[in-house]
Amino acid sequence: MSLLSKVSVALIAILLAYYLYSGYDAFEPSMLKGKKVIVTGASSGIGEQMAYHLAQMGSHILITARTEEKLKKVVEKCVKLGAASAYYIPGSMDNMTFAKQVVQEGKRLFGGLDMLILNHIGYTYFNYFDGDVDHVRNLLEINVLSYATMTVEALPMLKKSNGNVVVVSSFAGKVGLPFTVPYSTTKFALDGFFSSLRMEFKQQKTNVSVTLCVISYIDTDSAVNTVSGVIQQPAAPKEECALEIIKGGALRKREVYYQYQATKIPLLLRDWAPEFLENLVLMNYDVTKLKQKQ
Ligand SMILES: NC(=O)C1=CN([C@@H]2O[C@H](COP(=O)(O)OP(=O)(O)OC[C@H]3O[C@@H](n4cnc5c(N)ncnc54)[C@H](OP(=O)(O)O)[C@@H]3O)[C@@H](O)[C@H]2O)C=CC1
Numbered sequence: 340m341s342l343l344s345k346v347s348v349a350l351i352a353i354l355l356a357y358y359l360y361s362g363y364d365a366f367e368p369s370m371l372k373g374k375k376v377i378v379t380g381a382s383s384g385i386g387e388q389m390a391y392h393l394a395q396m397g398s399h400i401l402i403t404a405r406t407e408e409k410l411k412k413v414v415e416k417c418v419k420l421g422a423a424s425a426y427y428i429p430g431s432m433d434n435m436t437f438a439k440q441v442v443q444e445g446k447r448l449f450g451g452l453d454m455l456i457l458n459h460i461g462y463t464y465f466n467y468f469d470g471d472v473d474h475v476r477n478l479l480e481i482n483v484l485s486y487a488t489m490t491v492e493a494l495p496m497l498k499k500s501n502g503n504v505v506v507v508s509s510f511a512g513k514v515g516l517p518f519t520v521p522y523s524t525t526k527f528a529l530d531g532f533f534s535s536l537r538m539e540f541k542q543q544k545t546n547v548s549v550t551l552c553v554i555s556y557i558d559t560d561s562a563v564n565t566v567s568g569v570i571q572q573p574a575a576p577k578e579e580c581a582l583e584i585i586k587g588g589a590l591r592k593r594e595v596y597y598q599y600q601a602t603k604i605p606l607l608l609r610d611w612a613p614e615f616l617e618n619l620v621l622m623n624y625d626v627t628k629l630k631q632k633q
């Protein structure tokens with residue numbers, strides 16, 4: 340066999356292995372039928388859309404956020420869409436007792452748990468870092484420590500079900516960006532916690548998958564209101580984003596990239612051409628449109 344043929348065979352084998360390993364297109368909505376799922380931050384945005392997808396797939400759903408009126412409406416719509424059952428529990432994730440309570444409520448309602456989708460974030464500003472370290476600490480509580488607390492609390496149930504932990508992060512959790520200092524701090528921390536945990540699960544043969552979702556700019560009200568004008572890149576649809584996150588969790592993927600071209604491709608540059616990537620990012624910002632801090 341010539342060298343060229345050997346290289347071609349090796350390349351085909353690598354591509355085939357990647358195709359099989361990545362489970363490309365193996366997703367079926369029926370995978371979520373009857374599954375017991377908790378979704379945090381589901382009163383609006385991507386979390387709300389995930390609840391609707393899960394409802395259509397026939398899951399048992401428990402959603403949470405602070406605003407009871409909104410949760411109630413989302414639950415009503417979930418029931419109409421075909422959820423096996425749908426419940427809500429209101430509260431704030433700066434309180435770790437509440438974070439544990441949500442998981443215990445799942446246990447009480449469903450008698451187990453298949454998927455824990457961690458998606459909520461606390462309010463932050465989109466502007467130059469103002470030096471307020473207390474805000475960073477508070478955001479770490481909401482965006483990171485509550486995620487860790489809920490995962491610890493849910494682990495016995497997830498071990499029994501060979502379940503999934505799905506963590507919604509961001510491109511800003513892989514690359515430092517202007518105007519997101521407190522937010523990026525928390526999203527990078529999620530990568531550290533959950534990627535290390537995933538490795539320990541692998542080492543200990545714990546059959547609980549951990550999916551970290553690296554998400555680009557999405558057209559949720561809060562994001563558009565915060566960054567429109569400043570960010571030149573168009574926002575991707577929240578409905579599709581929500582579905583990709585659920586698919587990634589069900590397929591037990593390590594990471595989800597959405598949109599692929601706005602996350603995975605720029606990340607190729609991160610370690611090899613970081614300054615080029617920084618310039619690309621800056622070209623996407625129009626600082627003259629920066630809004631006054633609220
Ligand atoms: N939109 C985007 O461009 C991007 C979003 N992401 C990630 O996607 C996820 C969802 O974002 P998105 O849908 O835009 O956000 P939204 O602002 O639409 O939703 C945030 C959710 O979190 C809840 N929440 C806010 N504060 C608290 C709190 N203290 N305790 C408990 N819940 C709280 C909100 O409800 P309530 O106010 O009622 O509590 C709401 O349900 C986040 O993890 C975000 O980092 C990642 C990349 C880009």
Ligand SMILES: CC(C)CCC[C@@H](C)[C@H]1CC[C@H]2[C@@H]3C(=O)C=C4C[C@@H](O)CC[C@]4(C)[C@H]3CC[C@]12C
Pocket residue numbers: 465508509510511516519522554555556561562563565566570572601605619620623
């Ligand atoms: C290759 C580059 C051009 C990519 C640049 C991507 C930038 C512009 C994208 C990627 C992730 C995005 C932020 C995000 O993750 C979540 C939030 C929280 C929300 O409440 C307010 C908006 C905010 C800060 C988004 C702002 C826009 C960000 C920085």
